[in-house]
Amino acid sequence: MELVEAIILAVLAASTPLLIAATGELVTERSGVLNLGVEGMMIVGAACGFAGAWLTGSILIGALFGIVAGTLMSLVFALMALGLAVNQVATGLALTILGIGLSGLIGAGFVGERITPAVHLYIPGLTDMPLIGRVLFGEDGFVYFSIALIIGVWWFLYRTRAGLILRACGDNHVSAHALGYPVLRIRTFSVMFGGACAGLAGAYLPLAYTPFFIPGMTAGRGWIALALVVFASWRPGRLVVGAYLFGAVTILQLHAQGWGVGIPSQFMSALPYLATVIVLVLLSRARTGGSTAPAALGTVFVPDR
């Protein structure tokens, strides 16, 4: 029983940064912008988040540092890809390279330092319940926030007029412009939201996952978040399934390796990717028709004036 509980807790912890980063990228891509710089924004968020927390002693301020850092990084992207209409793929890749370098620079003085990690919720009685107590009532704030975030994004995209306009920009920017919507401004805000989420997801790693900073600690999570958005066919519900599935298989294969299952470890390490791809492909095969990707995704828009 204790082991099951520990596994579930580990799965939630491993999935949360993926879910936060992918939620941000989902909004960005729904507005028609492909920002491949998630990994770069995350790692800068991790470095700045740790710096903020170490300097002030506050996890909350650390998280805010991460959010601001991710947003600033995304503004670099917005300036290039939206303001100057540079190719989005090239800009996004460059942003990742920039982020990895920048995070090393910012974090250089903090390697080896430790902070007190984010506190977990404790409600007497509820948290002490066996099996589900700690899973439901004993998480850190990031986990609860990530769930609120994805529900909020779903509600925003499908239940509000602003969300409808954002989706319209991603479907056909020429039409959106012709109807008088400020396509570039809407996309800039979407990119900033994506950056803020990536920065927060990065900050989660040194603030809650491991209480120290090491260079390159995002370890490709930004790329996985990007892939999750695609395989979730740009739907928030499927994104949750994908993120938790990926986290679950990651943790389970670690335990399986610990138990000494006779499967090559390389294959086990690849398992989360395989499992996520297969499940999400099966999910998206059940679609009813129409295009799943935002039709204007990754295309440059220059309004004529």
Added chain:
Amino acid sequence: MQAHQRMLDPTPNGLHSGESPLLQTLGLTKRYGDFLANDSIDIDIWPKEIHALLGENGAGKSTLVKAIYGLIQPSAGEIRWQGERIVLSGPSEARSRGIGMVFQHFSLFDNLTVAENVALGLDGKESFKDMSARLEQVSKTYGLPLDPRREVWQLSVGERQRIEIVRALMQDPKFLILDEPTAVLTPQEADQLFIVLERLKAEGRAILYISHKLEEVKRLCDTATILRGGKKVETCNPRLETAASLARMMVGGEIKEVKAPAGRQTTVPRLVVNDLSLAPSEAHGVRLEHISFELKGGEILGIAGVAGNGQDELFAALSGERLSRDPGTVVIEGIAAGHLSITQRRKLGAAFVPEERLGHGTAPRMRLSENALLTGHAASGMVRRGFIDTAATLKTVDRATETFDVRKAKRDPEAASLSGGNLQKFIVGREILRNPAVLVVSQPTWGVDAGAAAVIRQALLDLATAGAAVLVTSQDLDELAEIADRIAVMFHGRLSAPLATSEATREKLGLLMGGSSLEPKEAAHAVGA
């Protein structure tokens, strides 16, 4: 249609004395760098008026209406609304003042529902539920049925236009701009649209109607303003003009009449299609079903039909962009070619001109000589032992330029730098100069100015006279009537039996385009559909 007494006066200003026009532009000018897209244009639009805006491509019609709708800011001049000077910050301000617009290339979102599309065109002051209810009511009132829950990609072109019109009407506009609304409609759908427009006019609204179908303008419009090269040429009463006189004002000279050369004879079958069926290659594609026809040398067969009924798929099957399992389904010059590639079909003497000029007919960023090579490499001696004969490719460009009057800035520019009409002349010329036995051409004059269109149509007739078999797909019934010997109609991937052009009335073609059969029994039930 009755001509109102007061509409016979060709000078609208005289008969509305005392009132001010609903919308007025004074010296409206729009400059892009050195280019004057609109040069000091004055136009008056009165309530209860359907005002035509005529002109060739590039005459400045779109620029003018974009300025009136607030999409672009004029460089000079002013716009007056009900006598008062206005500066529009954007389309939403135009809409809030009562100016609505129906775009030529629909401003719709394929993956959103009808109701969502309409909501995006409104200001969002009412709840989505109230808006949906009002949408159903408006669409019922004007006889424009729509299902608010369907996604746009599932709808026909005619239904898509209905969304645009209903969306504009839901703002209760005083003034409605329609940009080439009938370009994609069947004659019957166009007639229904005219009934709606007449009704809107009777309700006291004004309409600015952009079209290049002159007969339609004469029938529907009270006033016409003609633009040429960014300048206003004239404002007149189209009912007092002839189609030819309107065309002269648009072009600024006589248009050469297209004439079928004498001595045309039909010879042996050169292109035969036998029971061709093909599954669609894309998610929203059309399935071709049991298509058969025979095309002899010296003959032009026209294929009519509303866009998206399988014309693109048929072109791909004929050109070899898509292969057929059964070689016998496409026979070129007596040789089964259904399984052959594009190059192999070209070697048999076939040539192809697709609908899309840029990206399909030519590679936009490549020079004309390189584009000549792209279709001429197999059979026109442009390649020797694997090396390109640059002189031969340039010679093709020069010959096409000379024969078809292609106007360009230098000898061998990039394809994308040519205007639509000139590029189309080059593409058609490139294929005709190869002396094809079979020419398959799709929308030969789509978006091409009247002068260039006449050159292209004449070239197709001359090619047929020289003995080639020509297959022309077009949505322009007048064009088909002018050049085709027989006309067949495509609907939902099926091809009707060809009618002799003399028997193919607009009514018959319209019924076929709407999916009805010409058999009296079935026709009755299909009209209601």
